[in-house]
Amino acid sequence: MGDTPSAGPWRHARKVPRNDAPILDPALDTTKTEAPTAAQGERRAALVVEDLSKEYENHRAVSGLSFRVSEGEILGLVGPNGAGKTTTLRSIVGVLPIQKGRVVVCGHDLGAHEVEAKSRLAWIPDDPQPFDTLTVLEHLRFSAALYGMREWKESAERLLERFELTEKRDSLGGELSRGMRQKLAFCMAWIHEPGLVLMDEPLSGLDPRAIRSAKDEIRRLAQTGTAVVLSSHQLELIQELADRILIIDRGQKRFEGTLNEARASLALGEDQSLEDIFLSATDPGPYVERAPVGTQGS
């Protein structure tokens, strides 16, 4: 009665590791069209966003946004409230339809090959909502099924252990605390070993131990070649984890690059933090004590 997925990409999502998936359109292999930065090295692009725009009824949330993330890279997405961060992320993962522009995930255009692109990404929203009546383990079983994984139990158990959820494996989703829900969301996102993970405020609600553990996991994920886009207001987290940062304000890109590049472009001192950079980029004013000329960073 149901649809039998013929050659649905979710079937082989796991068999084809990360970015080795065949690129459907050679033109989308953007690694060849743009010179990689030092941070990106020779790595291929896991995410390419070109001229992304999103308009709601009475305001433009995102306007002509372009950026790219290489495999194994962590990009920190920062911006003031209402800057368009969540809209950007939700458009990239396909929750919101793309009105204008193009999103390419691991070589697959989201507009033209939606299912293929989605089978290579994972999304952790800011307030993950588990199913009230499913146990933690059943959540992972469902998540694995979504991505066509037949052998899921071993990965699930491993993830539960890594996120200290083993004891909660039979707890219902509705019984989990905010932190536990967040951990479960991590496990659900990790289980199919995606090529790109997008996270919106991933550490909110976690206790210090869980934060440390989550940060280690994010690093470990990036080391295995997965690209990570991390949106957060916790600037110290971004500063600590991100290889590059993307600052957006009122739906537009204010800056994209490494911290040092940001300091240089904004004429800030080497000791200036991401917070200073952020305030300077989004509202240059009295917040930043500018470094004297000649002492600017690289």
Added chain:
Amino acid sequence: MFGHPALRLLFWMKLRGGLRLQVRKLRRPSSWIFLIIGAVLVLGWIGLMAFNGGGSAQALVPGDVLRFTVDIGLVVLVTLTLVGAFQYRGLYLPKEEIELAFSAPLERTQLVRYRLGTGLFRSVFAAILFGFLTARRMPHAGFAFVGTFLVMMTVPILGQGVALLLGEGENRLARIARRAPLKLFSGVLGACVGLGVVALMLSDGEEVTKIFSEEGALARLANQPWLRALLLPVAPWGRAITSSSWSEFLPWFALCAGIWIVLHEVTVRARIDYRELSLATSAEVAKRISMARRGGWIGNKAGVGKQSWTSGTPWFFGRGGFGAIAWLETTSMLRRARGTLILSGLLLTLLVVITRNMGGISTKDPELAAKQSMMFGTVVISLLGTAYLCAGLKFDFRGRLEQMDLVKTWPLAPWRIFLATVLPEVLLVSTFLVAAMLARAIWSGLFHPALVAAVLFQPLVVLTWVALDNAVFLHSPVRYVPGQESALQNMGRSILLMLLRGLVLLLAVAVALAPAAGVGFLLHYGLETTKEMAIAVAAGVGWLGLLAVDCGLVWAGGRILGRFDVARDRGV
């Protein structure tokens, strides 16, 4: 049926999880008691619906009129479904599913198939129930059951199809529909149907028979060409339900089944990007469910309009703490319950119209009959109005469960907080009902001292009702929400609480009226005063008695509020 294998798995796991949750909640004996009461009530209700009045309609109503009545019912059902589709555009998925589903590698058709599958599964119970309901009232029980079942399985698909069409971001019709007062329309339509049924129930049997007869009003209406044209789209289902033989039934059944298949496939395969409005719909429904679970009424919590009626609500009760709480509730009511208030006004108007010539028992004395009618109408308006408006408005603790943390910090005695919270609602409801009573009296041109008594008693009656309802709610803030887990237990629990409330209400009325009756009896038979004087004094004593009862209820409400535990009493 459920699209992608993962979605099929999700369906079964959710089903199993729901049952598991039910079992987990049955650890305490009280849960078993509530479950049994709930189950008995539901089964009893179904039994009553299914087996009561069997064969009455087919015996009394001619075939054409029966078909016409069924068609009218179907048109109302379809209209309400379409109005619902306009209100909830796109593909509704629960909040825990929607982000996951939209970001997962799933085809849109698979999601629609899953949604339709789960929707139809949920409709099966209602379909069986309505099938039973119509089965014994139509010429052939089996055909009626199957026909009704098909209707109940087709209507959700129609609703979903239209909702998807309207869910397209750029859909102009959807934009126009958004501005239309659809909630009001569906409310008025539902209320008209409900009041029509009430009117039929209150009418005498002879009148009803006449309406449904071959020469009656319905038969005449059924012959109107425009109405025939209007009913044409639902005719196949109407014919199937009212069929009396296989030869009549089979072609209509085949047509209906064919339409079901086509509609299902067209809905599934429609190339529509429904994501944006689906997200909005999902968020809206999640908000309403959450509010309903916390005790707020689903209908009266719509967002505050941009242009509110009331730019500044007067501080009727002073500028102190008591006045501030009362002002808060008044403002909430006036700004958030516009729809409910307008609908209440319309319903009361209809109630006035319906009760205009009702209740005159005496056939010999027209004057006496008019007085009886006045008394009857006033009592009906008072009781039905109190029950309906108090259930609908709920701008008191029942709608403030989310802010109980804040309420508990207010620097006032609990009984004062309790009174200040319920008072605005009591006064508003009383004003509505007194206006309706007076309007009815003016229309009928008949005044009687009993009307004055009714007007004076009305605020106290409403206060009794609201105070008791709030006290019970604060004591056990769990409400029955359709579709929630453990619905049977909660229903059983709600019924028990309702019975308790009824008992306390009766006790309160008895405590208030017993001295009044005693005084009246003593005055008339002991001191031999006139009857009018005895009644007037007794009414005064009764009024004071009810006031004393209300003071007691407010005090008790305050005590219960004082003991309210925000950590335990979360209303879920």
